[in-house]
Amino acid sequence: MNFLKRAGKSIIARKGKTLIMLIILSVIGSLVLSGFAIQNAAKSAGEEARKELGATVTLQVDRQKQMQERQASGERGRPEQQEISLEEIEAIAKRSEVKSVNYLSQATATSGSVDPVTSEAADTSDSQGPGAMEMPEGMTTPDFSLNGVTSMELLATYTAGTLKMVDGEALTAESPENSVVIDENLAAENELNVGDTIKITATTTAQSQKLTIIGLSTSTEATSDAGFRAAGFMDAMNQMYVANDTLGQFATEDGQVSLSSAVYSLNDPASIAAFKKEAQLAASDLDWDTYVLDANDAAYQKMVGPIEQVASFSKSVVYLVSIAGGLILALLILLSVRERRKEMGILLAMGEKRSKLIEQLLVETFAIAAVAFLITYATGGMTSQFMTDQLLNREVTEAASSVTTQTGFGGPGGPGQQLLNSIPQITEMTTKIEWTTLIQVAEIGSLIVLLSVLLPAIALLRMNPKEILLRED
Template sequence: MNFFKRAWLNVWAKKGRSVLLILVSSAILMFVLAGLLIRSAAVKATETAKTDAGATMTLSANRQAAFKKMQSSSSSSSSKSSRPKLTLTPVKLSDAKRIAKLSNIKSYNVTSSTTANAKSYETVSTSTGMSDSSGGGPGGMKSTSSSSGDTQINGVTATALTTDFTDNQSKITKGRGIKASDQGTNNVVIEKDLASQNNLTVGDTMTIKETTGSKSTRKVKVVGIYKASSTSSVSAGPMSTDPANTIYASYTLANTIKGSKYTGTADSVTFNVTNPAKASATKKAGNKLISSKYALSTDDASYQAIKASMDSVEGFANKIVWLVAIAGTIILALIVILMIRERRFEIGVLLSLGEARWKIVAQFFTEMLMVIVVALAIAGVGGQFVGNQLGSQLVSQSTTTQTSSSRTSGQPGGSGQPGGGSGGMRGGAGGPGSTTNSTKTKNPDLEITVSAVDLAELGGFGLAITFLSIMIASGGILRLEPKKVLIS
């Protein structure tokens, strides 16, 4: 009788022991499979985050270089009246277009901000404990300086590419947003409160008054109305206006209002990176295309937060796999050792009949292999459930809410722009010359599914655990003497 047949007869005859081995093996393999599934799901979630979370790269004036230049000019100047001012160079769109041709750039958004005074409408007033500002009829409130108006104009390539709209901080409620096709037009998108206060709707025209040069008036057409999620400007300071007074337009219109010397320039250009993992390499390539007057900065905080969390989940899943595999090997080895001690007489008889020791070891391995096959099927059914439960717990513990505040100050315009024009005052909650973004990053749910690859990998672990446990326990078989076994 060959050892395959003996193994089958023994498994069938000892049903209670076989069921116990199946249950133990199923539990071990189930947790091993859960770890494998969580690990693969974490890797998949990290890959998905490359497109969902995304990353951006911003081209703007190099403030540090401009500050050093100002200091050197200041040290060489002895007259206080001729003390130099911080001068930031507007970004050339030609440079931005060269960077946009890099392989890892998906799209880009040009930003050019300025201010104007209301002429045919009233601005939304905000009262604080420090001051009380009001629209005061056509023309709005009186500006706090000769170069800043009561209406903030944010010039962009498209509103759909701005963080306010992509993060759902602002939402189009009527009409449409600004598009790339609006370049060279006077189309604008206004805030809902400003529209309600002045009975404006899509298709109406507004008149604004420039704050520099000839201070001429300009008619703009409302093509859309948006709703901002927050209209509080308490932290903005006395120099700012209510966020409802922010108008979105094409960057070409903002440049026209700022003056002819700003044609073909921008305050900053934001590039959307296709693969956040290669953001640093893309930044290095972009730096080679620009002069020292400009600087490139990357923002992949959302991707890095998700990646760090998923790396933590993946690392914990690896620990589950190896700890359960090692513990399972030890447990099965102990069970097999006890099983061998019960079958010492059977082993002695087989050895006395001339059966090779390796065949006896192979018989025990075959018995365990039959058990593992059944346990593998059970683990394949229950492993996904266990994996989902463990995965949800791990993700809930690793979910982080990251609040990032970025301040961008001294852009071309305002008091820091060349010539002291009306370019860069940033109204709203951020205060002059700054923007503050608060973003929440939530980890993606793990999509845990059992695939043929996972089952094949689990089968490999099952074979390895079985082989190691049999090898550990077979040391006693190799040392047995048939005569001593039969006499005892």
């Protein structure tokens, strides 16, 4: 009788052990398959989060680090504004990953012919009341914020839809010199239209410039009355958009552009990490202790924090189940082989080769593993989705508790809960069983079966038939 027939009869004859082994292999397969499926789902969710945030990286002064250093040294107040030299960062824009770049600058201005938009509360309150901004001696209180841009269409508020054009055209690199875009409410207050000319004066240099309105915008951003009293010029209705070169001509002493930040739009969100690393090498002269490349990392981590925890846990599950399952299976096979010592000894005495006996054990175990694999495949989608839902719900709940604890305000509707709700989090993941995942499970399962059979079998079959039979209890 060849070893294949013996393997088949052995599987049928040992129904109890076959069933136990089938259950163990099915559990191992289901958990490993779920682990890989969860990791793939987490990776896909992370990529979607990056796409949602946009493939943009902003070069700016590391304000958080500045504040921490000032607090550590006992200094108070806001750090001095630091501009970025255009020459120092042009090399970054030349990298192949960059699709477009938007250089941003800022200034403030007043105007003798254009009145800023004010709130009713601000009009009826004392200008020196609570929250009012007090300007240093010698400086003029600004009426407007001037935003120097390369293109309005590259602004995050524009792409997100919170800033829109209602008349005329948005400011771009192709716009005529000395063009300006103002808010439709500011235009209505002053009876201005597209094509009109306004004259504004920079508060930093007291130089004036005539600008031609090429477009009217609207913003969904709202400012409270307290905010208006404190800094009405920062409200969206009192903000103007001009070209960087235009702003530099009259708002700086030397007429050169002084950038507050640079926003790089990349071709692929997946290249953000590599771009940040390479950009520091491309602009090696830049003080990277002062500046930082921000790719909305805080928002990204908030969005994908729970799913990364789930992916990390599932990875640990794969390792733990593979090792523990392999050891349990090896122990079960070892006990089975010891029970069959007489059978093995007689077959060896009859001239059967040791390799054939090992092949018989492998065929038996792999046959059971094949059935277990089919069970895993049939139930894998449901199992992996159930595990994903349970784990993700737990992580989201823990994240909510963490925010509430950190803010010091508990309870539903408290500031901690409001903060959590204001940040978009990924609370759902859909797992898919792909062929690559099944191949991974099959490879791990085959390795576990192979080691579980070979180790105990070789330990027994290295003895000669007489020794095996004499050891029979």
